[in-house]
Amino acid sequence: MRLLTALGGSALVLFPILCQYSQAATIGFTRLQPREDLSLLACLDPLGSKVLKRNSAPFEKNRYAFDLRYTFLPEVVVMATSTSDVQLAVKCAKAAGVAVTPRSGGHSFEGYCIGGQDGALVIDLSGLATVAVKSSTAKVGSGIRLGPLYLELYNQGGWTINAGTCPSVGIGGHALGGGFGLLSRKH
Structure with a gap:
């Protein structure tokens, strides 16, 4: 991954x-x-x-x-x-x-x-839940939640991000410092 x-x-x-x-x-x-x-x-x-x-x-x-x-x-x-x-x-x-x-x-x-x-x-913002990966950058709509985001990133090339573990948390708040995930200590 x-x-x-x-x-x-x-x-x-x-x-x-x-x-x-x-x-x-x-x-x-x-x-x-x-x-x-x-x-x-x-x-x-x-x-x-x-x-x-x-x-x-x-x-x-x-x-x-x-x-x-x-x-x-x-x-x-x-x-x-x-x-x-x-x-x-x-x-x-x-x-x-x-x-x-x-x-x-x-x-x-x-x-x-x-x-x-x-x-x-x-x-x-749940209606703004898009994910598009190009090269090593993802364009992510702020309404997507972590579960669907992880799945889409993986499906679009085996990618992941350093984010939390609760699948229903929205990326908008999480990206502003609202979470801790399994990869946090490494990255």
Whole structure:
């Protein structure tokens, strides 16, 4: 098995940028009562069914984090399938003054993947789960989880990466320092 030494691609590069937006937008952000922001929903309208609104079955299914101790209530969940979906969601959230939180796998033990507080716009990146290997570099979508990533890398030339052991952890959070794996001591 060969070890990839570099990860690249616009989707993975976009994840840290979203985290910067999220951190910047949450400073001093307080909402005493959750509400449905009509201007936010109107701005997100071009995304159609990718926007999961409160009190709908798809929203309820996708509003929780891995750790159920934290049950923050997002304003809305956007199921992104392209970088343009992510761009529009970030622009709309900024215009509405709503915090943005990217969710790659949802394994945040503190509930940050659902906003870390009530009222955030969660951008679910699971629809950006692509893997393309060229030479010794992989272009990886930030919505892929470790299990499918390991399988795809192996199938595309016997590659692997130095990552964690839980197959349901998303690569976006893991690549930002959120994990430890079997190859960590060697590489």
